[in-house]
Amino acid sequence: MVDHTGTGETGFSGRYAAALYALASEQKILNDVVEQMAALGRLIHESADLRRLVETPLTDTAKAAPVLAQALAAQGFLPIIRNYVGVVITNRRLRELPRLIAGFAAYVATKRGEIVAEITSAHALTDTQRTQLRARLAEAGYSQVHLREHTDPSLLGGLVLKIGTKLFDTSLKSRLNRLNYSLKGAA
Known part of the structure; x- marks a missing residue:
């Protein structure tokens, strides 16, 4: 589009x-x-x-x-x-x-020059986690970030972060899926 x-x-x-x-x-x-x-x-x-x-x-x-x-x-x-x-x-x-x-x-x-970061986690983020996440994003060059948070219990743990076209998936669900695929390949 x-x-x-x-x-x-x-x-x-x-x-x-x-x-x-x-x-x-x-x-x-x-x-x-x-x-x-x-x-x-x-x-x-x-x-x-x-x-x-x-x-x-x-x-x-x-x-x-x-x-x-x-x-x-x-x-x-x-x-x-x-x-x-x-x-x-x-x-x-x-x-x-x-x-x-x-x-x-x-x-x-x-319009305001902010970057929107979509964050999906298994549980709602705490204020401490939010602060730490903002600090890590600032280190990566994303100083003005607007966090849009979602929860998805199926992730089990960790989080999925999407900024623009970049996707960072540290969820436990993804890790288990990758482990499952690698074990199937080894069999």
Whole structure:
């Protein structure tokens, strides 16, 4: 796909991110929008009901739009965020909302000169681990890094770090798979 935004974001995610970024900048509320988009991502992640509404492929968008708009208004989200979610629903992209939120965060980070590091670990990182990881990344030349953390219990231990096109996999699951393949080759 072609990057139409100039930030490495491609496809519809990049277009949605660029449009929201431009509108928020024009209204001089960019920092508030960045904070609220992150809060929306956390809300979806933490609320089983909201996550189910977003992820269910058979969600009736005509019914979901007013319910979601009312819920976001009750949570104190800005009109620009509520309208953005409304456009997402109208365009039948509700299932893609978490991806659009992540795409917006990546777009903002790129515009601000930050590098986004995707970190997947078996368990949530502690503050000490996060600090140590940032120090190692700084040593490797990644001084302004925005960490986007995910958990995946199937990794068993260790972590998977993705920065741009580079992937560093120190997970126990990967190590066991490599050991398994090497043992099969030796037999």
